[in-house]
Amino acid sequence: MGKDKKLTTRSDDYNQWYLDVIQAARLADHSPVKGCMVIRPNGYALWEKIQRALDDMFKETGHVNAYFPLLIPESFLKKEAEHVEGFAPECAVVTHGGGQKLEEPLVIRPTSETIIWAMYRKWIESHRDLPILINQWANVVRWEMRTRLFLRTTEFLWQEGHTAHATSEESEEETLRMLEVYRRFAEDFMAMPVIPGIKTEREKFAGAVRTYSIEGMMQDGRALQAGTSHNLGQNFAKAFDVTFQDEQGQRQFVWATSWGVSTRLIGAIIMTHSDDKGLILPPRLAATKATIIPIMGKKADPEVVLGEARKLAEESGLGREIDIDDRANVSPGWKYNDWEQRGVPLRIELGPRDIENKQAVIVRRDTGEKQFVPRDKLPAVLKETLEQMQKDMFARALAHREENTYPVEDEAEFRAKLEDPGGFLMAHHCGERECEERIQAETKATIRCIPLDAKQENGTCPFCGKASDKRVIFAKAY
Numbered sequence: 001m002g003k004d005k006k007l008t009t010r011s012d013d014y015n016q017w018y019l020d021v022i023q024a025a026r027l028a029d030h031s032p033v034k035g036c037m038v039i040r041p042n043g044y045a046l047w048e049k050i051q052r053a054l055d056d057m058f059k060e061t062g063h064v065n066a067y068f069p070l071l072i073p074e075s076f077l078k079k080e081a082e083h084v085e086g087f088a089p090e091c092a093v094v095t096h097g098g099g100q101k102l103e104e105p106l107v108i109r110p111t112s113e114t115i116i117w118a119m120y121r122k123w124i125e126s127h128r129d130l131p132i133l134i135n136q137w138a139n140v141v142r143w144e145m146r147t148r149l150f151l152r153t154t155e156f157l158w159q160e161g162h163t164a165h166a167t168s169e170e171s172e173e174e175t176l177r178m179l180e181v182y183r184r185f186a187e188d189f190m191a192m193p194v195i196p197g198i199k200t201e202r203e204k205f206a207g208a209v210r211t212y213s214i215e216g217m218m219q220d221g222r223a224l225q226a227g228t229s230h231n232l233g234q235n236f237a238k239a240f241d242v243t244f245q246d247e248q249g250q251r252q253f254v255w256a257t258s259w260g261v262s263t264r265l266i267g268a269i270i271m272t273h274s275d276d277k278g279l280i281l282p283p284r285l286a287a288t289k290a291t292i293i294p295i296m297g298k299k300a301d302p303e304v305v306l307g308e309a310r311k312l313a314e315e316s317g318l319g320r321e322i323d324i325d326d327r328a329n330v331s332p333g334w335k336y337n338d339w340e341q342r343g344v345p346l347r348i349e350l351g352p353r354d355i356e357n358k359q360a361v362i363v364r365r366d367t368g369e370k371q372f373v374p375r376d377k378l379p380a381v382l383k384e385t386l387e388q389m390q391k392d393m394f395a396r397a398l399a400h401r402e403e404n405t406y407p408v409e410d411e412a413e414f415r416a417k418l419e420d421p422g423g424f425l426m427a428h429h430c431g432e433r434e435c436e437e438r439i440q441a442e443t444k445a446t447i448r449c450i451p452l453d454a455k456q457e458n459g460t461c462p463f464c465g466k467a468s469d470k471r472v473i474f475a476k477a478y
């Protein structure tokens with residue numbers, strides 16, 4: 001996009017701004033197949049950062065990685081009644097292979113519970129085989145009608161954890177443990193505050209007993225579900241006849257969980273932090289943390305300035321995470337703009353006068369704040385500034401969420417506030433599915449979750465007047 005093409009501003013058109021940011025930062029592109037997405041190197045570098053941090057957290061909590069096939073016999077999907085009802089409408093089905101019609105059609109996985117539980121049947125015999133704590137990094141396909149880069153695409157990348165346990169208590173503990181892993185990742189790495197909570201019956205995963213989620217608020221006040229963790233009870237064990245012999249020699253059905261996050265998180269990062277100039281990446285997830293822009297004055301010897309830039313990169317302590325923009329055919333101003341659009345946290349300007357004064361200029365991407373730093377202090381200042389920026393980004397996002405979260409008491413207030421200013425509406429709800437459906441049909445708001453820390457409080461549902469004992473979060477959502 002470069003200097004000449006300005007992004008659509010957020011106040012003009014938030015949706016177009018979102019697409020402009022992706023294009024300008026060269027994160028992804030539309031593929032020739034409608035609804036699919038090409039993840040470009042800048043976007044994939046961000047996904048790799050997400051993967052690495054999460055994978056460490058999964059391993060620290062005892063999980064191992066495995067890989068299950070992309071193709072699932074269609075009959076598998078039909079074994080769990082709610083699961084097939086939930087997923088059948090969005091499945092892509094392979095009917096031919098090698099020029100022949102297949103005897104049984106194969107579904108391209110929309111999620112892998114069925115094939116994994118078919119395998120767990122072979123692997124689980126006794127209580128000594130439990131727990132199984134497996135994660136897989138994979139792609140899945142869900143045939144979506146309305147797609148948007150990163151947020152909702154026909155094929156997307158994700159991780160899916162699938163665990164098997166001997167008791168109901170253990171599976172509930174695991175479900176909540178992984179919800180907490182997701183909360184920590186969102187807040188500590190993405191700098192995105194989230195509300196952990198439980199989904200209503202209507203919003204839960206097809207085949208789960210209980211679904212938990214973390215919900216973030218985007219800059220436009222809409223909610224984004226950033227991760228889910230499901231307690232599957234014994235539903236899949238029963239559908240696939242997976243039992244184990246307990247310590248008393250009794251056969252029991254196995255207890256299950258599954259949990260996942262996807263490339264949707266990249267959309268969440270964009271919409272939590274970025275501005276009208278382009279992407280802003282939280283430092284901990286930026287593959288390039290700083291870029292040096294050498295400034296060649298009229299009298300400067302380019303080789304001297306570049307030589308100093310290379311020395312500065314070496315001294316910086318950032319290893320491969322610092323870049324030197326040595327393109328000779330574009331001006332420093334053009335480069336500033338380009339790196340701002342790409343969201344790199346820090347820009348370091350280095351010109352002949354800086355070299356003379358043994359200093360460099362650091363500019364923060366999020367605030368535009370400039371610092372003149374003596375060269376010998378640079379590694380320490382870079383480290384501190386990146387940490388401070390990470391903290392400030394979280395604090396700004398949290399303040400935004402708090403400013404846009406408020407209690408509402410009756411239907412008129414609900415409808416008015418939802419349209420202006422929008423955000424998270426904390427309202428009572430009767431807990432009934434028909435009422436929830438009616439609210440969505442009439443207002444487009446859904447119950448995002450019942451926060452885990454919701455206080456007991458007597459009230460009435462603003463729509464039907466029935467009694468309620470806690471507030472839930474209503475919002476329009478991505």
Ligand SMILES: [Zn+2]
Binds near residue numbers: 432436463
């Ligand atoms: Zn109601």
